[in-house]
Amino acid sequence: MAADQLAIYPSLQGRVVLITGGASGIGAAHVEGFCRQGSKVAFFDIEEGAATALCHRLGGEGHAKPFFRRVDLVDIRALQAAMRELSEALGPVTVLVNNAANDQRHRIEDVTAEFWDERFAVNLRHQFFAAQAAWPGMRAAGGGSIINFGSASWHRKTGGMPAYATAKAGVEGLTRSLARDFGADRIRVNCVIPGWIMTERQLRLWLTPEAEADLLKAQCLKEKLAPSDVTNLVLWLAADDSRMCSGQNFIVDGGLV
Numbered sequence: 015m016a017a018d019q020l021a022i023y024p025s026l027q028g029r030v031v032l033i034t035g036g037a038s039g040i041g042a043a044h045v046e047g048f049c050r051q052g053s054k055v056a057f058f059d060i061e062e063g064a065a066t067a068l069c070h071r072l073g074g075e076g077h078a079k080p081f082f083r084r085v086d087l088v089d090i091r092a093l094q095a096a097m098r099e100l101s102e103a104l105g106p107v108t109v110l111v112n113n114a115a116n117d118q119r120h121r122i123e124d125v126t127a128e129f130w131d132e133r134f135a136v137n138l139r140h141q142f143f144a145a146q147a148a149w150p151g152m153r154a155a156g157g158g159s160i161i162n163f164g165s166a167s168w169h170r171k172t173g174g175m176p177a178y179a180t181a182k183a184g185v186e187g188l189t190r191s192l193a194r195d196f197g198a199d200r201i202r203v204n205c206v207i208p209g210w211i212m213t214e215r216q217l218r219l220w221l222t223p224e225a226e227a228d229l230l231k232a233q234c235l236k237e238k239l240a241p242s243d244v245t246n247l248v249l250w251l252a253a254d255d256s257r258m259c260s261g262q263n264f265i266v267d268g269g270l271v
Contacts, residue, residue, distance in 0.1 A: 017050060022051060023051055023250070023252075023253035023254075023255060025255070026048065026052065026053050026109075026249065026252060026253050027051065027053070028052065028054060029053045029252075030056070030100075030104045030105050030106060030108055030109070031055050031107070031111065031252065032056045032097070032109070033048070033056070033111040033113055034057070034058050034144060035059055035087075036057025036059055036080075036082075036113065037057070037059035037060075037061040037064040037065040037068060038068075038214070040113060040163075040211055040213060040241040041057065041059070041111075041113045041114065042064075042241070044057075044111055044113060044245050044248055045057050045068060045072070046068075046245075047246070047249055048249070049077040049080065051249060054081075054104045055081070056083075056107075057080055058082075058084075058093070059114070060085070060086050065082045065084070066082075068080075069082055081104060083096045083099065083100070087114050087140035088132070088136060088139075090139070090140065090143045093143060093144060093147070097144065097148065098147075105151075106148075106152065106155050107152070107158070108152055108157070109158060109159050109160075110145060110148045110152075111163075111248060112140070112141040112144055112145070112160070112161065113163050115136065115178075116136045117167070117175060117178050118175070118178070119174045120133075120174070120176070122176060125176065125177060129177065133177035133178055134177070134180075136181075137178055137182060137185075138181040138182070138184045138185055141162050141163075141188060142188060142192075148160065149199070152196075158200075158201045158202070159201070159202045159252045159256075160192065160201060160202070160203045160204075161204055161251050161252065162185050162188065162205045162206070163185065163207075164182050164183075164185040164186050164189075164205045164206065164207040165178070165182035166207050166265065167179050167182065168180070168182055169207070186207075186263060189205040189263075193260045193261030194261065197260060197261075202251075202256070202257070202259060202260040203260055204251050204256075204261070204262050205262070205263045205264070206247060206248060206251070206264050206266065207265045207267070208267065209239055209266065209268060209270045209271070210267070210270070211243070211244060211266075212238045212241075229270075232270055233268035233269050233270045234268060234269025235268035236268075237268065239267065239268055247264055251264065
């Protein structure tokens with residue numbers, strides 16, 4: 015569907031939005047989507063080249079260039095420092111999209127304690143610390159929306175990535191816990207669970223004709239999902255239109271799970 019046929023949310027105009035892992039894939043679609051809403055958009059990533067190209071493209075399309083900082087989210091002190099810098103530059107973050115992750119496949123026999131901890135740091139730990147850092151500003155602003163990213167992989171009992179699947183299962187527990195703790199401050203916390211989204215990485219590494227045929231057979235809706243399909247839900251969860259939704263899982267998978 016063309017962008018000019020999709021919803022514009024007045025409550026997102028001027029709102030400060032932070033997206034982790036925003037340089038490529040689903041995260042880049044979020045950055046673009048919030049820019050089109052007129053939000054003040056910031057994103058963190060380790061991929062400087064892709065991030066710079068995205069900022070230049072959006073600026074060339076007439077949008078305000080997003081605020082970008084190179085941040086390795088495994089380094090919690092660097093994440094906290096970047097969030098302080100962002101708040102000083104743009105104001106308090108009132109929409110946090112905890113998007114960053116890495117679904118690297120791994121065999122059970124190859125998993126070490128160090129690898130396990132690193133997978134949790136990449137896929138779960140930073141979500142808590144980003145929310146913790148955003149909390150005071152959201153509270154002072156009168157509320158906000160935190161959108162954590164889970165995964166359909168563990169719901170489907172997908173093998174070949176036990177550390178990733180376990181970390182992503184933990185995101186749902188984190189979401190429900192924070193929804194309770196932050197609710198009194200009018201901060202909503204929800205979890206978006208994407209199915210198999212056709213990012214460039216997925217197309218390059220894993221989508222074969224056989225895998226595509228199996229996927230479409232399993233989905234109720236017989237179309238491949240694009241990053242924008244996820245972003246459209248994220249925009250609604252960020253906007254005031256979803257003001258009484260919190261502690262919930264929202265699945266975007268074409269009816270796969």
